[in-house]
Amino acid sequence: MMFADRRDAGQRLGQHLQELGLADPLVLALPRGGVAVGLEVAKALGAPLDVVLVRKIGAPWHKELAAGAVVDGDQPELVLNNDVVRGYGIDESYLEDEMARQLEEIERRRRLYLGGRQRPRITGRTAIVVDDGIATGATVRAALHAVRRAGPRELVLAVPVASPEVLDRLAADADRIVCLHPDPDLMAVGQYYRDFRQVEDEEVVAMLEEAARHQGPESA
Structure with a gap:
């Protein structure tokens, strides 16, 4: 399966998710x-982004090889890829x-992307985590x-493409996984897109603003 670009992938993913009748969705x-994928999913579901x-x-x-990842929050969390950490002998x-350095970048992005706008609530909703693919x-x-x-009421992972092996490893982390094209031969996510150019910060801000205009006022 090939996608023209991320918006094409999002439109197809959104159509599939529409059929699931997800309650009170948040993308x-x-x-x-x-x-870029999430914007089209949010439009299809009439959901905030x-x-x-x-x-x-x-x-x-x-x-490029992920030893782990750090995620923002009241209590920032480091999630490790233990096979890589052990295999490369990466020390604490x-x-x-690296966690401290990446948290600085997360803070920069938070200020740029979100400004002072109120963020939609997650509690009690169907939360749909979207990416352009999973390596x-x-x-x-x-x-x-x-x-x-x-x-969240339900936690859904939705992606256009991923390795079935990786999806199996993530099965315990989500209540439901939706993947349009599970491919055991996946080497790089970009190989499934005709246009996989880098998305710039300014485009992210514009897409979040587009989603807000499409959604209208969001209740807390």
Whole structure:
């Protein structure tokens, strides 16, 4: 399965989610690429869109390989990919330093993306965590943990593409998983998109504003 771009993937994912009849949905997207997918999902469901601020921690000698991820919140949480941590012999001091560095980036993004706007409540709703695809699953797992702490009625993970093996590992972290194209041969998420250009911060801000205009006033 190929997608033209992230918005195309979001439209297809949104159509599928419409059929599930999810109660009181809230779409929570992972910046940056997941916001383009999440915007179209939110439109399809008539749901508000918010972000889950989470950052990958790369292995010391291979930054694209996720050793774990850190997620924002009242109590920031570090979720580790233990196979990578053990396999690369990554020490605790490296992880602590990287966690501090990534929390600084999360704070920068929070100020830029959210400004002073009121965020929609998660408690008691169907929370739908959306990304543009899943490679290792470290950042998604961190996001799911953070959202779970907020007390949703149901926690759904929805993505256009992912490895079935990774989805199996995430099964315990969500109540339901929706994936349009589980592919055991997945090497990189970008191979399933004809246009997979990087999403810039300014585009994320514009998409969140577009979602707010589409949704209208959100009750707390």
